[in-house]
Amino acid sequence: MKKKLGLLYGGKSAEHHVSLQTALAVINALEHDKFDIHPIYIAENGEWIKGPLLNGKVESVTSLQFSHGEALPPTALAPTLFQAEQSEGSFDVIFPLLHGPNGEDGTVQGLLELLNLPYVGNGVLASSAGMDKVIMKNIFAQAGLPQVNYVWFIRSEWEHNREKAYGVVEEELGYPCFVKPANLGSSVGISKCSNREELEGAFKEAFQFDRKIIIEQGIEAREIELGVLGNDKPQCSVAGEIIPKVEFYDYKAKYEDGNTALIIPAEIAEDEYAMLQELALRAFKALDCSGLVRADFFLTKDGQAYINEVNTMPGFTPFSMFPLLWKHTGVDYPQLIERLVELGLERHEEKQ
Numbered sequence: 001m002k003k004k005l006g007l008l009y010g011g012k013s014a015e016h017h018v019s020l021q022t023a024l025a026v027i028n029a030l031e032h033d034k035f036d037i038h039p040i041y042i043a044e045n046g047e048w049i050k051g052p053l054l055n056g057k058v059e060s061v062t063s064l065q066f067s068h069g070e071a072l073p074p075t076a077l078a079p080t081l082f083q084a085e086q087s088e089g090s091f092d093v094i095f096p097l098l099h100g101p102n103g104e105d106g107t108v109q110g111l112l113e114l115l116n117l118p119y120v121g122n123g124v125l126a127s128s129a130g131m132d133k134v135i136m137k138n139i140f141a142q143a144g145l146p147q148v149n150y151v152w153f154i155r156s157e158w159e160h161n162r163e164k165a166y167g168v169v170e171e172e173l174g175y176p177c178f179v180k181p182a183n184l185g186s187s188v189g190i191s192k193c194s195n196r197e198e199l200e201g202a203f204k205e206a207f208q209f210d211r212k213i214i215i216e217q218g219i220e221a222r223e224i225e226l227g228v229l230g231n232d233k234p235q236c237s238v239a240g241e242i243i244p245k246v247e248f249y250d251y252k253a254k255y256e257d258g259n260t261a262l263i264i265p266a267e268i269a270e271d272e273y274a275m276l277q278e279l280a281l282r283a284f285k286a287l288d289c290s291g292l293v294r295a296d297f298f299l300t301k302d303g304q305a306y307i308n309e310v311n312t313m314p315g316f317t318p319f320s321m322f323p324l325l326w327k328h329t330g331v332d333y334p335q336l337i338e339r340l341v342e343l344g345l346e347r348h349e350e351k352q
């Protein structure tokens, strides 16, 4: 029996275009004799559109063309899914291939929980805690995971007394520091600052994307990432290294210029790998993750590891780090997708 899979993609987020690439890749890779795929597109304005499959090539976002079916206002979605249940048979599983706010942050997961539909990836709590860098870091701190120092502000605090906010950053962290919107990904709105003038610009920029921002001590380190896959007994992939050829791993380096080298497996010592694995699994457990995460670390020259973040729905094209890490670990792209579906179904059953 084919599984009826609802593929949610797009999303009302600055990472909308990343999701388009991912969705197309997943559609191409899913075994069509095992899955009956029903794409549901979420437009940038938040409109939900049920319709035909995306087509195009997974090379760049701009090469995508897609045709859509019937548009549904967001509030019509839930009844629509229910209707599908009555008339055409229920979805067996939903794959929310969404990055960033309104998708990777627990909102869509909450809707799916209410609809009692099994879905791929992290649940409500891990998704929302993982999306907010401040909450995530607070949880990691409580779990004793090593991190760089950070401070955070909400917009109104900063508007009330800007000098004070800059002073706190300079006193507690110094330069260089990184200013980031608390709830985003793909490096959107992130700046590296080396002085007060840059700090002021960076605050303005980051607050355009979020009412809450985080500022971290800048660190000189290698960037090493590990994939984690599983539910109660998660496993780690090999480690990979990112070598951006720009100042830091910004949006352009991630998706546009193709100039970033991904080195898999990363050339790190056995004991460093063992340490990172242990930290990745502790991070997974601390956030109560399920399905998957990509755990991202900084590794300094003297072998000190700091967790930077986890991504609860990491970039997922066949050329993205997470699938490549698993490929090198012995799980190819179609197998990985199937495994994720199984894990989603397993979690749903265990909850019942």
Ligand code: ADP
Binding pocket: 148, 178, 180, 184, 185, 186, 187, 188, 190, 216, 217, 218, 219, 220, 223, 248, 249, 250, 296, 308, 309
């Ligand atoms: P996102 O969730 O958007 O990927 P990150 O926190 O991973 O945001 O930051 C994006 C990139 O910025 C990192 O991959 C790294 O290159 C750089 N970066 C972020 N924080 C720091 C830091 N504290 N020190 C040095 N580089 C950093």
Ligand code: MG
Binding pocket: 184, 185, 186, 309, 310, 311
């Ligand atoms: Mg991220």
Ligand code: MG
Binding pocket: 186, 187, 296, 309
């Ligand atoms: Mg990152």
